[in-house]
Amino acid sequence: MTGPSGQTVLDGIRTRTDDLGVDGRGTLTVGGRPADELLDTFGSPLSVLVESTLRANLRRFRAAFETQWPEPVTVLYAVKSNNAVAVAAVLAEEGAGADCFGAGELYPALTAGMDPRIVVMNGGNKSADDLARAVATGVGVNVDAEDELDLLEKAWKDAGSGDPVAVKLRLKVLPADWSTFSSDSTGTSGAALQDYLERKKWGFTIPRAAEQITRMLASPAVRLTGFHLHVPRVTQDPTFLAAWSAELGRTVVELHTRTGFWPGVVDVGGGWSRERDPESRSLALNEHPVEEYAAAVCGALRTSLEPAGLPLPQLWVEPGRYVTGNAGVLLGRVGAVRHDAGRRWIATDLSTNLLPRIDINGLVHHVLPASRMTDPATVTASVVGPTCIDSVLGRDRELPELARGDLLAVLDAGMYADSISNQFNALPRPAVVLVGPDQVDIVRRREDPAEVFARDVLPPRLTGAGTAPTSPAEVSDRLSRGMV
Numbered sequence: 001m002t003g004p005s006g007q008t009v010l011d012g013i014r015t016r017t018d019d020l021g022v023d024g025r026g027t028l029t030v031g032g033r034p035a036d037e038l039l040d041t042f043g044s045p046l047s048v049l050v051e052s053t054l055r056a057n058l059r060r061f062r063a064a065f066e067t068q069w070p071e072p073v074t075v076l077y078a079v080k081s082n083n084a085v086a087v088a089a090v091l092a093e094e095g096a097g098a099d100c101f102g103a104g105e106l107y108p109a110l111t112a113g114m115d116p117r118i119v120v121m122n123g124g125n126k127s128a129d130d131l132a133r134a135v136a137t138g139v140g141v142n143v144d145a146e147d148e149l150d151l152l153e154k155a156w157k158d159a160g161s162g163d164p165v166a167v168k169l170r171l172k173v174l175p176a177d178w179s180t181f182s183s184d185s186t187g188t189s190g191a192a193l194q195d196y197l198e199r200k201k202w203g204f205t206i207p208r209a210a211e212q213i214t215r216m217l218a219s220p221a222v223r224l225t226g227f228h229l230h231v232p233r234v235t236q237d238p239t240f241l242a243a244w245s246a247e248l249g250r251t252v253v254e255l256h257t258r259t260g261f262w263p264g265v266v267d268v269g270g271g272w273s274r275e276r277d278p279e280s281r282s283l284a285l286n287e288h289p290v291e292e293y294a295a296a297v298c299g300a301l302r303t304s305l306e307p308a309g310l311p312l313p314q315l316w317v318e319p320g321r322y323v324t325g326n327a328g329v330l331l332g333r334v335g336a337v338r339h340d341a342g343r344r345w346i347a348t349d350l351s352t353n354l355l356p357r358i359d360i361n362g363l364v365h366h367v368l369p370a371s372r373m374t375d376p377a378t379v380t381a382s383v384v385g386p387t388c389i390d391s392v393l394g395r396d397r398e399l400p401e402l403a404r405g406d407l408l409a410v411l412d413a414g415m416y417a418d419s420i421s422n423q424f425n426a427l428p429r430p431a432v433v434l435v436g437p438d439q440v441d442i443v444r445r446r447e448d449p450a451e452v453f454a455r456d457v458l459p460p461r462l463t464g465a466g467t468a469p470t471s472p473a474e475v476s477d478r479l480s481r482g483m484v
Contacts, residue, residue, distance in 0.1 A: 001377070001378060001379070001380070001398070002376050002377070002378060003376060003377030003378070003398035004376070004377060004398070005373060005374050005375055005376050005377065005400075006022075006028070006368045006369045006370075006372065006373035006374070006375075006399075006400075007022045007026075007373045007374050009366070009368065010022070010028075010368060010373070013276055013283075013285060013366060013411075015274075015275040015276060015285075015326060016056075016060070016275075017053050017056040017057050017060065017326065018053065018326055019031045019032065019050045019052050019053050019435075020329070020411075022373045022374065026371070026372060026373045026374035026375065027370065027371055027373065027407075028368060028370040028371075028373050028407070028409050030048045030050060030329050030331070030409070030435060031048070031050040031051070031052065031053075031435030031440075032435070033048075033435055033440060035331050035370040035371065035407050035409060036370075036371060036407060038331060038433065038440070039331055039332075039333065039407065041440070042431050042433055042440075042442065042446075043430070043431060043446060044331065044332055044333045044349055044430075045330060045331065045332040045333075045348075045349045045350045045354065045430045046330070046331045046332070046430050046431055046432075046433065047328060047329075047330055047331075047354070047413065047417070047418055047430055047431070047432040047433070047444075048328065048329045048330075048331060048432075048433055048435060049082075049084070049086075049087065049324075049327050049328050049414060049432060049433070049434045049435065049443070050327050050328075050329075050434075050435050051090055051327075051434055051435060051436045051437070052435075052437070053326060053327035054087065054090050054091065054323060054324065054327045054414075055090060055094055057319075057322060057323045057324075057325075057326070057327065058075065058077070058091055058094045058096060058319075058323050059094065060290065061075060061272075061290055061317070061319050061322055061323065062075050064290045064291045064293070064294035065294045065297075065298065065315060065317055067291070067294065068294045068295050068297075068298035068299070069298045069302075069312075069315045070312060071311075071312050071313065071314050071315060072314045072315075073314070073315045073316075073317065074097060074118055074314065074315070074316045074317075075095075075096045075097070075316075075317055075318075075319065076096065076097040076098055076099040076118060076119075076120060076267070076316055076317070076318045077091045077096045077097070077098050077099065077318075077319065077320065077323060078098075078099045078270045078318045078319060078320025078321075078323075079098050079099065079100050079101070079105040079108055079109055079320075080099075080101050080105065080320060080416075080419060081320030081321050081323070081324050081325075081414075081415045081416055081419065082320075082324040082328070082414055082415060082416075082417070082418060082419050083105060083108050083418075083419045084108065084418065084419075084432060084443055084444055085107075085108045085111050085112055085443070086112075086434050086441070086443035086444075087108075087324060087434075087443075088108040088109050088111070088112035088114065089111075089112040089113065090434075091112075091114075091323065092112045092113050092114045096114070096118075097109075097114055097115060097117075097118025097119050097120070098114050098118075098119045098120070099120055099122060099270070099318040099320075100119060100120065100121050100122065100139070101121075101122045101123050102121070102122075102123045102126070102130060103121065103126075103127075103129070103130040103133045103134070106119065106121065106133065106134075106137060106139065110137060110139075116137055116138040116139045117138070117140070117166070118140075119137075119139040119140065120139060120140040120141065120142055120168070120228075120267075121134045121139055121140070121141050121142065122142045122144070122170075122228075122230075123142075123144065124144040124145055124170075124201055124202050125145065126141075126144075126145070126148060126151070127151075128151050128154065128155065131148070131151045131152050131155045132155040132158065132159070134152075134155070134165065135152070135155045135156055135159045135165055136159060140165070140166040140167065140168065140225070141165055141166070141167045141168075142167070142168050142169075142170050142228040142267070143167050143168070143169050143170060143212065143216075144170040144202055144203065144204075146208070146212070149212070149215055149216060149219060149221075149222065152165055152167070152221055152222060153219060153221040153222075156221035156222075157221070161220075161221075164219075164220060164221055164222050164223040165221060165222050165223065166222075166223050166225050167216065167222045167223065167224055167225065168224070168225055168226045168227055168228040168263075168265065168267060169204065169209055169212055169213060169216070169224065169226075169227055169228065170202055170203045170204065170227075170228045170229070170230075171203050171204055171205075171209055171227050171228065171229050171248065171251055172200075172202065172203030172204055172205050173203075173229060173244055173247040173248050173251050174197070174198060174205070174247070175243045175244055175246070175247040177243055178193065178194050178197055178240075178243060178244070179191055179193065179194040181193060181234070181235060181237060181239075181240050181243075182235065183196070183234045183235050184235055184236065184279075184280045184281060184282070185233055185234060185235070185279045185280065185281070185361065186234065187281075193234070197231070197234075200232070202230065203229070206251060206254055206255060206258070209251075209255055210255060210258045210259050213255060213259045213261050214259060217259070217261060224261065225263065225264050225265045226263030226264050226265035226266050226267065226313055226314075227248075227251075227252060227255075227263050227265075227266050227267070228267040228269065228316075229244070229248050229266075229267065229268060229269055230269030230270060230271065230318065231244050231269060231271055232271050233270075233271040233272070233273060233279055233321070234271070235273075236273045236277060236280060236286045236287075236288055237288075238288050238292050238293055238295075238296035239296065241293055241296045241297050241300075242296040242297065242299070242300040243300070245268065245296070245297045245298075245300040245301040245304070246300040246301070246303065246304045247304075248266070248268070248301060248304070249300070249301045249302075249303070249304025249305045250304050252266065252304075252305060252308075253304070253305060253307055253308045256308055256310070262308070262310050262313075263313045264313050264314060265313050265314045265315075265316055266301070266313045266314075266315060266316070267315075267316035267317070267318065268297055268301070268315065268316070268317055268318075269317070269318050270317070270318040270319055270320050270321075270322075272290060272293055272319050272321065272322040273286050273288070273293070273321075273322075274286065274321060274322055274325045274326065274412070275289065275326075276325070276326060276366065276411065276412050278325075278357075278363040278364055278365045278412050279321075279357075279361065279363055280364075281362050281363065281364050282364055283364055283366060290322060298315070320415065321415040321416065324414035324415045325412045325414050325415040326411065326412050326414065327414040328412070328413040328414020328415070328417060328418075329409050329410065329411055329413055329414075330350055330354055330355070330409065330410040330413040330417070331370060331407060331408070331409055332348045332349045332350035332407070332408050332410075333348065333349055333404075333405060333406070333407060333408070334346055334347070334348055334402050334403065334404055334405060334406040334407070334408060335347040335348060335349060335386070335404055336404065337381075337402060337403060337404065343381075343382070344379055344380065344381035344382070345381060345382050345383075345384050346381045346382070346383050346384070346399070346402055346408075347384055347385070347386060348383060348384070348385060348386075348393070348408050349385075349386060350385055350393060350408065350410060351385025351386055351387050351391045351393075351424075351427065352385055352387070352389075352391045352392070352393065353385070353387060353391075353421055353422050353423065353424050353425075353427055353429075354413070354417060354418070354421050354429070354430070355393070355410065355413060355417050355421075356416075356420050356421065356422060357416050357420070358392070358393065359389070359391075365393065365394065365410050365411060365412055365413070366394075366410070366411040366412070367383050367393055367394035367397055367399075367408060367409070367410050367411075368408070368409045368410075368411065369399050369400050369402060369406065369407075369408065370406075370407035370408055370409040371406045371407035372400045372402065372406060375400035375401075376400065377398035377399050377400055378399075378400055378401050379398070379399060379400070379401055380396050380397065380398055380399075381396070381397060381399055381402075382394065382395050382396055382397070383397060383399075383408060386425070386427070387424055387425045387427065388425055389424075393410055394410075418432055418444065423447075423452045426449065426452050426453075427452075428446065428447035428448055428449060428451065428452055429446070429447045430446055430447075431444060431445055431446035432444035449475070450473045450475070
């Protein structure tokens, strides 16, 4: 067989903000840096982030919504998609705030210098300690539990009853026509999709929301600024986004009728599909750009808010995957190549530990022959990691004949990769580097074997059998010298 080269594949899937290329040797470049240079300098495997792509994605996303919404638009970066402090720092320079799910994600946002007034704590099970941290740091809170106001009032009083906490109420909207859609990411449609969405644990329906609004308006501890809604990524279809946006607007109008409250802010959350969209479980490009999604959401929301005859609120939006997805590339080296039973496997030091959603959610990523980009594809092979599960990074892919030491690249690894990576089979996690305009910086260092077991404690009663206790660090050192 003869198939397209890696360069031909890349040319066919390149998106506007990618900083990927091929040098004169046929080697993939990431942010202008050859893949082999990056691996030789920082080790393999390696997670590479491109600063220019992060910035370009944030700017494009903001512009798409500002074009469609006449009131101010604020972008809150969804920290969960990639929680590296350096990523938050880049986006803070771009004026972004942060959507933080729980108190832990406040750390990268506030360490990066984001303005607490546009940092929000989300979560449906916030503890008293979580809310005390929110009060202490001055961030906003999206209320999503019936007793959360009680906890907030106590935290506010304990902190000295200063300025009230800015809060939004998280809503649950259930458009009747959701059952007419299908989801590429869940494999459900019709009534099954409706059930899937109804079972999501977050948000208040209109009757419960009205009760919460009445309580909040009477509380000196909080200042209700508006509403929040988040629907997970379900489909690439913009009419789906329009459906829930229209229902959100109708819900806001109904709540105004019941309570008299009109929001100053409406936060429409995240879940925005990318052009290369691994969550679609397909290598095909998404034909709907973010500008189309912005038009669908803003148009439907404006139309449904108009019956109230009141000023449009500010719009807040929470992109994660859209900002970080194509800004990240995983680079690794080919190991063993096996041929048997009419099949071929190309093993690599990369694994689905580093992209767990391949195994969890069936994501499909492009895999490129990073050191052989100009060679035509001549074989069909599955690219697999070193763990004791299948760890298939790419199934039945057309590639050149690769050998031990060749390089591979997995695209769109900036989202839900390092932030949910794991150490299965005691594999240390790789370094993360950020390619800037003039230099490459380590922004998350490589783990060593001792760190994999750094949480372990060996009770003295289990150190018998005539063997002297050995620390994880000592074992790691002995392993590196081949002494174990």
